[in-house]
Amino acid sequence: MISLAHYLAIGAILFALGMIGFLSRRNLIVLFICGEMMLLGVSLNFVAFSRFHGNMQGQIFTLFILTIAACEAGLALAFILLLYRRHKSLDISLWQEIHETGFPAPVDTEPLPTGDQEMIFPKLPVAGIEPASREEIIHA
C-alpha cells in the first residue's frame, strides 16, 4: 500500500537532490535541470497533499508551478545561449565580470571536463556509390 509518506519522501528526495545539484554543479544546463527538479519535487508534494486533504488546492498550485517553470526555463535558456556565444563554454565559473571590488575572482583550479575532444560518430553501412573522400572535396 503506497501511503502519503511515500510520496512525500520521493518529493523531499527530489527536492534535496535538486538543491544539492544546484549548489555543486558547474555546467549551466545541468544547473537549471537541478532547479527544475526542485520544482518537480514540490509539485509531487502538492499533488499528494491535494489527494490527502481531498481538495483541489494542491493540484491548482501544480498547474501554476508547471507554467512558471516553463517561463523560467525559457528565459534561462535564452541567457545561456547569449553567454555561450561569448565564451563558447557552459562553465559557470567563467562569468565573473561582476564581482566584489578589491577581491580577486575565485578561480576553479580544474577546468570543466569537456568530454572527448575527438567525437566518434557511428559508421553508416555503405550503400550505392562510395562518397567523395575529404581531400577531393577540399580540392574541388
Place this chain on the structure above:
Amino acid sequence: MTPTFPTSGDFTIAQDHLYRSLLLFSPELTLALTIPILLICYFLGGAFRKGYLWVGLMGTLAALGFAVMDGWPKLENIQNFYQDRIAGSNVILGTNVLNNLIFSDMIVIDPLAIILRWFILLSLAFILLLNILTRFPQKEASGDYTILLLGSTLGMMIMASANHLLMMFLGMEMATVPCYMLAAFRRTERKAGEAGLKYVLFGSAVSGLTLYGITLVIAQFGSGYLPDIARAYFFWINEDKVPMLPSIGLFLIVLGLFFKLSIIPFHFWCPDVFEGCSAEIAGFLSVASKGAALGLLIRFLFALADPNYTYVNRVLATTLGIFLGTSGVITSTFGNLLALRQTNLQRIFAYSTIAHAGYLLLPLSCISTEGVATSLFYLIAYLWMNLGVFACIAIIFQHQKTAELARLKGYFQRAPFLVTAMVISILSLLGLPPLIGFAGKFQIFSVLLSSANQSKSYFPFMQDYLWILIIFTGINTLISAGFYLKIIRILILDESNSAMTNTEKMNSRSNDLIESSCETWPQKLYLFILSSTVLGLGLFWSPLRTQMDQIAQNIQSPSQTLQMAPRSK
C-alpha cells in the same frame, strides 16, 4: 453534504460579486489592458512605434487615477472602512460579508493594499518618466521594455493585495520573471547578460525554496487561505504546541520574501544585478519591488501575530519580533560596512539599498501598529530619496557612459543642478534634519524606544534587546556617513581629472557640447520635483505619519474573519 445545484439567485449573487471584484480590480485591469495596446502599437508601425514609453505612462497614470478614485474616499473615511458590509450571506462564495475581499476572497483590498497600490504605481510612473528623459532603451526596444515593466508592476500589485498563498506565489513570480529580462536589457554592456543570468539562477532557486515552504503549510492546514492558516496556527499556539511542519514552511516563505527585500543571507544577487543593469531598473527594483515585498511581509505578520488583536500570543509575537529585528540589524550593519569599499556608484547604492531594507525591518520587530506605521512611512520616504539618487545616476550614465566614481571627480562644475539634487537625496538617505530621511529615522528610533519601555512589563529581556537594536542603528548611521560623504566629496570638492577631460576631447565631443547637454530642462524639472518633495515632506511630515497610523490600525486582519461566520468549504 450533497452538493445542490445552484439556483438563479445564487447566480445573481455570483454576478454581483464578479462585478464588484472587477470594479475594485480596475487599476490592475488598466495596466493589463495597456500591454495589448502596446502590442497593437507595435503592429501598426510608423508613428505609433515612437511613443511606447508615453503609452505606458498614460496607462500607468490612468491606473493610478482609478486607484486614487477608489481609494481616496475610503482613506478619508477610514474609521468606517469595515462598516460598509454587504447585506445577506453569500451562498456560493462562502460568507463573504466584507466588502473588500474580492475574487472569492483571493485578493483583499484593505488600506494597506490601497496605499501600496499608489506607491507602486507612482514609482512606476516616475521610472517611465525617467526613461523618457534619459532616452534609455532605443526606440525599437522600448516597446518590449515598457511591456515587461508593466507586467512586473502588475505582479507587485497582486503581491501587495494577496490573501492566499497561491496569489502570493503568482504575484511574486509575475513580479520577478520580467525583472530577470529587464536586468539584462542594457545590450551594449557586457555585464548585463551576466547580471540577468545571476538573477535568474538565484531567483529560481529561492522560488523553489518558497514553494517547498508553501507545500509544508498546506500539508498541515490543507488550505492556502491566509486567514484559515492564521486561525489554525492561532489555535495550535494557544494550546502551547508548536506545529513543526507549518512553522518551517512559514520560515521558508519568509526567506523567499527576504530574497526580494535583499535581507542579508539573501542579498548576494543585489549588488551584482544593480551593477549590471541600468540605473532606471535598479531604481525600480530597489523601490517598487521592496514596497510589494514589505507589504506581503506585513500581511504575514498580521496573520501570525496581529497587533490589533488583544488575545495575541505574546511568546509568538516576541519570537517573530526578535527574528525580524536581528535580521534587520545584521542586514543594515553588513550593508553599510560592505558599501565602504565600493568604487562603482550603482554598486554603492545597491549596498545602501540593502542597508535600508534592514532599516525597514527594524520597526516591524516591535510587533505593534506604531511599528508597522513607521515602516510604511519609511518606505514612502525611501521612494522619493532613492528615486532621486537613481535618477541622477541614470542621467550621469547617459552622458558619461560610466558610473565609476573615479571618473566623476569634480562633476559639480559640469552639472551643478544635478549634483545638488543628488546631494540632497544622499543627505536624506543619511538622515540629516530638514529632509525626509531624518523624519523616517527619527520615527524608527522613537518607536523602538517607546516599545522598549512598554515591553518592560511582560518580557524584561525584550527591553535590553530593543536597546541593542537602537545602539546598532545609531552606529550604522555613523558608518553610512563614511561612504555617503565620500561620494559628496568626490562629486563636489575633488578637482576634476585633467587627463579625463583630454580623453573626452579626443572622443570628438567638444567641451561646451558636454556642458550644454549635461542636463536638459525637463531633467532639471524632474530632479526638482523629487528633491523638493524630499525637502517638503521632511518639513511637514506629521500629516503623512497620521495617515500611516490610521492605515496600520485598519489593516485587514484575521481577527475580523474570526468574528465572521465560519467559511463554507
